[in-house]
Structure formats: structure tokens, C-alpha cells
Amino acid sequence: MYQPRMSHSGRNERILVLDGGLGTTLEELFQRDIFSPLWSAKPVDEDPEVIIKAHLAFLRAGADIILTSTPVRVRATARHFDVCGVCSYQCAFETFAASGYTGEDAVRVMRKSVRLAHEARRRFYEEQQDNERRERHVKIALSLGPFGATLSPAQEFDGFYPPPYGPSGYSDAPRQSNTNAFPNKSEGHRLRADSVEKLAEFHLGRLQVFADDPETWVLIDLVAFETVPLSREVKAIRRAVGKLQKELEGRGMEMKKWWVSTVWPDGRYPEEREPGGERVSPREVVHALLSEDNAETVTQEKPRPWGVGINCTSLDHLAPLLAEFTAGIRHLYSELSDTQGHKPWLVVYPNGGDTYDVARRVWVPTSNGKGDGWAARLWELANMTAQEERVWDGVVLGGCCRIGPAEIDALVRRVLDRA
Template structure:
């Protein structure tokens, strides 16, 4: 597993660039994912080459980190929706890491870029609500009816597979509640060699989706020495500045901010993305502002593709 030192060696004097929305790029290539209970992770089973190719396109666009196609994946989900055994489901989960690793190796072999360090693979862990298929990952309400131990039990099989497959770090992302964050941080201690970042889902410039103050959530996260970064993802780019303003007293070089917003479009569970009034390029335009606020791991989420990552890298003057 990667260390904070290895991340620093890739960053050098500049930020670390994340990839964008993997499902967005797969849909751009003609794959229909909307409404699928496994989302992009179904292609781990049906078309793994498409996932590897998408990872490569993000690497080629300038990403220093690619996230596995496992956001909406779970051992239980694979067993239920693909009618497979526990062992086969575990291997499918691990394949998400292996495909990203193969894309990294292909990129390194094809490019003699001595200035960039070897790209990292982040094993992606989404909120429990993503499994429920009812949009509750955008509210976090389910956590009220679950205990910390129940949330840990849910996430444990996924994290175990990602760690054993050799992910460089784990990306615990789009977490909408403090309670689920607490469960993940406790669970992380069961994997002492594992480094991770924790990224929250927020509904406005001060609050997580469950209404908890972002400041409270970040303060909780910063107690964990295994975290290489804390931050926010899959919100409007316009929310990043006010969110980082609220936690400016907690800014720390040991745990910098990680930010990777979506395009600013709004998601409707029934109709999909609403593009009216959106401006994807604002991620690149606003990135220097986030850098000044202490965000040193920066990328994109839903509706952000390889061309936007290229723009982001250019805007931050990274060669």
C-alpha cells in the first residue's frame, strides 16, 4: 500500500491529479449504464477491456491516480445480480484493481515520462446507500437505522478485496453521513498497512448530505493517521470554496484536502442528469483557488471526462 511519502514523490511541487467520472467515460463510449444496479461495475464481468481502456484514457489525459470501477460494487450485489458464488464475487471485486494496474503498466510502458511518477490505483469504496438503489446515498438517512457495527460489516468485504488485490490506497468516497464515516474509520484500523482518503458528499457549502456540519466530519476524519487526505466529491464545483472555507482552521500539510466535484449538473434519479446551466470547465477555472485553500489532490467526478482532466492539468501548470 502507498505511503504519504510516495504520494508526495508523485506530487513533487504541484498537486496530484485524479481522474474523472469512469461511468461518464464508459457511457461516452456507448455503454448504457443508467439504471443498472451494478452501474459501471457490471462491465468488470461483461467487458473488462472497456474498463481498462477507460482507465488508460484518463492516464493519457494527465491523471496521476485512477479509481477502480467499484463505487457501486459489493460482494452481495455481485452474488445477487450476477448469480455467482462468494469466491467468484470476491475475485470480480479484485479484478477492478487488477484492470487499473494493467492500465497503469500499459501507460508506463508506452510513455517515457521521467517527470511524472508512476500513477497510483485507488480502490473505490462508495456509500452503503449506493447499493440500495433509491438515491439515499444523497441523503445518508439509512445510517440512522444502522449501527456502526452493521456499517462496518457491510464495507468490510469490499475493502478486504481491494486491499488484498494490491490497491495503492483506498478511496472512501461520496460518504453522506458522519456515522458512516465513523464506521469506515474504525474499519480501516483492521487494515493497518492501508492508506486511504475519505471524501464526503455535501448538500451545501457547510453541511454533509445528512445535515451534519462539514467541519465536524473533517475533525473526526483527521484523527485517523491512516488517511492521506480528507475532502469532498460529487458536489457542484461552486460548493468547494465555501466548504473549504469552513474547515480552514483545520488545514494540515499532513492531511491535505482532496476535492473532485462533478460538473455542476443536477442528478435526478428518474430522469438522469440535468445539463441546464452547467459549466464543466469551471473545475479547471476554479482549481487554482482550491489549491490556495490547501487542496493538493484534485480531480473530477460524474460528468467529467478525460478532456476536462487535460484542461485541469494545464490550468495547474503541470507538465
Template sequence: MPAPPNGVIAGWLARHHHLVLDGALGTELARRGADIDDPLWSARLLIEQPALIREVHLDYYRAGADVATTATYQATFEGFARRGIGHDEAARLMRLAVALACEARDIFWREAQADPAQAQRARPLVAASVGPYGAMLADGSEYRGDYGLREEALMDFHRERLRVLAEAGADLLACETVPCLVEARALARLLAELPGAEAWISFSCRDGEHVSDGGPFADCVGALDGFAAVAAIGINCTPPQHIDSLVRIARAHTAKPIVVYPNAGEQYDAVTRTWRGTAHAGGDALAGAALHWAEAGARLIGGCCRTTPADIAALYRRWAAADGAS
């Protein structure tokens, strides 16, 4: 992966106050009528509707996102094999996911060059999503972390997939919704096997102090702090009411940038594959909370499940107004 001397994220944050992430991909595809009721989730559309994936990426860039995260969260060799898709075709689909985000970025950038209103925008990034082992199981265990696997076994699971994605042309990797320290360490150790690669690692958390398997979030952050290729550490797909506490914990245990992209506040039922409750982090609510999280130390902020391009547009407008006032 191409990277400036100090890394993609460090280089960006040396020039800008913050990095605006995109919002949900899978639930946004579903909102537009796609059927993702499948163990492959959004990766199913790499086979059936790749143009729709590109369209969503493009809409996030247009909304103000500085990063698009690829449709590879549940794209694994094991998951594709269950659908009768062989190794080589699975690798091609993973590379396609990165290509779709890069194509959307190129379309947006051509538009931005011709639009004076976009003159302040920097050329955005592409992050290749790496979901946890539990995402492949498709049973909600990325919100429990009860795998019962050792670190080395998780490294074996992630190794080739990580290599394919790292070589596919993305700017960085997004290792996300990690529920436990053992898997985070496995991913961090694998990054050292990929020269030039960098990633953020973000955890799913059950409350304001613990990751999904019950371990202290502080211990997870501290354990990753010494890995050079881990460029940012944080939280995603966690209810927004827990984020402030988690950001403050992260800030106390690492000097690395803090990444935050909560879900909209609803709860996912893995049995019925539906969302319950009321969204609390949409639109202006997400934008207002983001400024608060930034004050606490977060510098990469966006949305996860059930957030939309409209939510990211509100976040972008709020950032722009705050920057203009500073």
C-alpha cells in the same frame, strides 16, 4: 498495500505540489456507449466489457491524471448476489477492477518512458473505490444518507469488501461520496483493521456547509482528523459552486491534505437515473476553479460525475503552466 514510511499520499505530496485525480468513470463509460442503467452501475462492465474500463483508465492517465479510481464504487457482495453472482466470483470481480487499473497504469508508464514530453511525469497511482452503503441500494441515498443504520452495522457491511480491495494491489483506497458522519467513522475505524492501508474519505455535500444528511461538514472533518489511516479528507460529487466554502471549512479543521473532485454541476435524478441542468465545471472552468481551490488549501483535485478525460487534460495543462511560472 505497499506504502512509503509517511504513506502514499504524504509521500507524493512531499515531492509534488498537487495530485491530479481522474474524472468520472461511470458517466464516461456511458458516454462511450456502454449501458450502465443497472443497479451495479459501472461494475456491470466488469462482467460484460472489462476492456472498456481499462481503456477509460488509460485515457485518464494519458490526459494527465496521477490517479485512476477503480470500477468498484457499486461493487459489493450484496449487489452482486442480487445478480446471482456468488461470493467468490464477486471477490474476483473486485480484484479484476483493481487489475484493470494497474494494467492501464503499466501501459501508460511504458509509453511515458519512451516519450520525452512525459519525462516530468511520476509513475501514477491506483485508488480502489469504496462507495457508500447507499450506492449498493442504487436509489440515490448516497446523496441523502438516510440509512437508519448504526456505525457497527455499516462496519459489518463494508468490512470484507474493504479487505478484498485493500489486498488487491491498489496503492490506496478511495472512500467516496460518503453522505454522513456515521458512515465515515465506520470506514475510518475499519481502516485500522487493515495494516498498511490508507484512504482518502470524501463526502457528498448538499451545500457549502453541510454533508448530504444535513450534518455540519466541519464536524465530519474534525471527527476524522485523529484517524492515522485517513490520509486525506474532502468532497466529491458535489456541485462546484459549493467547493470553495467546503475547502475552507476543511482547512480550518484538519492539517490533513484536502481532496476535491466535484461533479460537473448537474443534478442527478435517482428516479429517472438521468442528469439535469447545465454543466459548470468542464474543461477550462474546472481547471480555473482548481487553481482557486488549491489556493484555499486543496491538494488532490480532479472531477466526478459527467467530467471527462478532456476536462482532466485541461486541468493538467493549467497545473503545468502554473508550475512553470512559479
């Protein structure tokens, strides 16, 4: 029987509340223009107060975790609109260079985003009574997106990566089909293995920006790999974390708890099993996230993430996906010889229900897409899933695009009402 673990403040310790969409919050509440490349680099660098105020708005709404604000690029197409729920995850040297930043400036801005989140946490603690401060520990999560977030057009939702990171980049040429899968032949297998290694190098390089500066690293509580559209990139992330863990151990430091959240546009995973073929299933994604045979060779480290889940996906698709994730983990762990006593946390932060009209450049609201209606639907799904205690150790709940402090406040009230 499901038994919540209670803190002294009356909150269920198996449920943590994440913030919402920092990008769209800056647009909606703080009237910032988010329709330019790396739009958030400028406020991080020149208008840091607006970033701090946005973090504070979510903390005052009751969020337990806030995500950092390293710059992101915006894209709008007839198919997708993406401001990435937190404007933080597109930090990469390639995207900074394309916007005229030097390598030194890129590192400085990336690390500064962590300090801004820390400053917001410090100010929030000052606002609270001493006893509340002791009972509520706010966590800072370093937000890192997929390789696709560095591309133009961005590829978080499709995963069309150019060589050597994938089979081919996106093309809008007539009669040319796009694919994110390698051929199921010996050469395709070799290229796929090479792509995993290249993606691991990409993710390791970004992690090192933060881990190589002890003053920045100590401020981070969690690392969030978000909106990952490909199972081979999931494997690459695990490989990168394994390599970083070895580096940190050599310096007497530790890796932070980390999660990987995947993206499911239209309720399906973007990755194809083979060019033009069926999509990869939720159970296959779970296998990439948690299986023992993640590494391409037995010598590779393959740590399991602290949390796994879904972000930047419509709430309408969550029920079947969460059921598949739960069943997939239960099945996988029944086959594993050693789970190391590991039960992952479920991490889920869907979008609001609003849709973006590209032609008019306005958001079109939908019923139950905002406020208490959104919070009630998410809480019902998450609470039901959390009762699978043999599968999940806890649940992190929050929002992505078009979810602001009002929705997080409504979600926190749901959590407290049922504590």
C-alpha cells in the same frame, strides 16, 4: 510563504491530479448504457477493454491517480442523479447477490477491477519514453463507496440507513418523515453505537476482499472511501481501517494510504444532529474525520486518514466548504495533545455543472460546467486552499460526475502553467 515542491518533470509534488467520472465517461465517450443495476459488472467481466480504454483516456490526459471500476448502481430521481463519478465504489456482496452473482463471482469481479486499472497503467507506461516513466508514477486508488450505495434506492446523498446501520430506511409513504439521526436519548445513543459497529463490519468485509489476496493488494497504492454522507460512517471507516491494520501487521503487510471524502448536496451535509433537526456542520465532520476521540471506547484503534475532502458535490458550493474545512482542522489541531506530525492532504473532486433531466433522460449543460471553465474555477479554489501549508500537506484534484478526459486535461494544464 507557500513554496511548491517540484519534481524533475516540473510538476508540483504537493498537487496530484485524479481522474474524472468513469461512469459518465463510459456513457459519453464509449456509448455504454449505464441505466441498469450494477451496469459496470458486465464490462468488467465481459468487455474489459472498454474499462482499460477509459482509464487510458484519463492517463493520457495527465491524471496521476486512477480509481478502480468495481460495479455501481445508477439511480435517477427528481432530486438527484447519481452515476457516481467513478463507476467503482458500490462493490458489496449484497448488491452483487441482488443481481444474480454468487459470492465467488463477486470477489472475482471486484479483484478484476484492480487488475484492469493495473493493465491500463502498464500500457500507459509502454507508451511513454523511459525517462518520463521514471518521473511520473501513476497511482491506483481502490474506490469504495458508503453503505448507502448498496441500498435501493441508493442513499449516498441522504443517508437513510435501515437498522442496524441507521434509525430507519428510506420510505416514500405519505406523511412519513425520513431521518438519518438517532434520538438524543440513552436508547438512541446505544443504537448509534451499535450502528457504528455494524458499519465498521461492512467496510472491513469489503477491505478484506482485496487485502486477503496479496497479488491484488500489491497493485493498490491508495484506498478511497467516497461520497460518505454520515459522520458516524466516517467513524466506522476509521475503525475498520484500524482493525485491518492489525490484521495486516500480523501478516507482515501494510495498510495503504487512504482518504475519506464526504458529500454535500445543496452545500449541506446530509446528516441531521437529531431527527428533524439541523444538519451537522463542516467542523463537526472534520472532528469525525481527524479527532482523537473517534472511538466509542478507549480500546478502539482510530487511525487518521492520509487525506480528507469532498466529492460528488457542485463546484458552486466548494468555496465556503473548503474554508470551513481548513478552519476546522486548524482549530482541531490547536486542541489536540498529539497530532503525530500529521497534516492531511486535501482531496477534492466535484461534479461538472451539467444537470440531469430525469423526464427526458438527457444532460443539460450549464455555463462553466465543463472544459477549461470548470478547470479554472477548481484550480483557483484549490490553489488558494493549498497555500494553507500549516493545515494541508498537499492537494489531490479531480472530477466526479460529468467530468471527462477533456476537463482533466484542462486541469493538468492549469497545474503545469503555474508550477
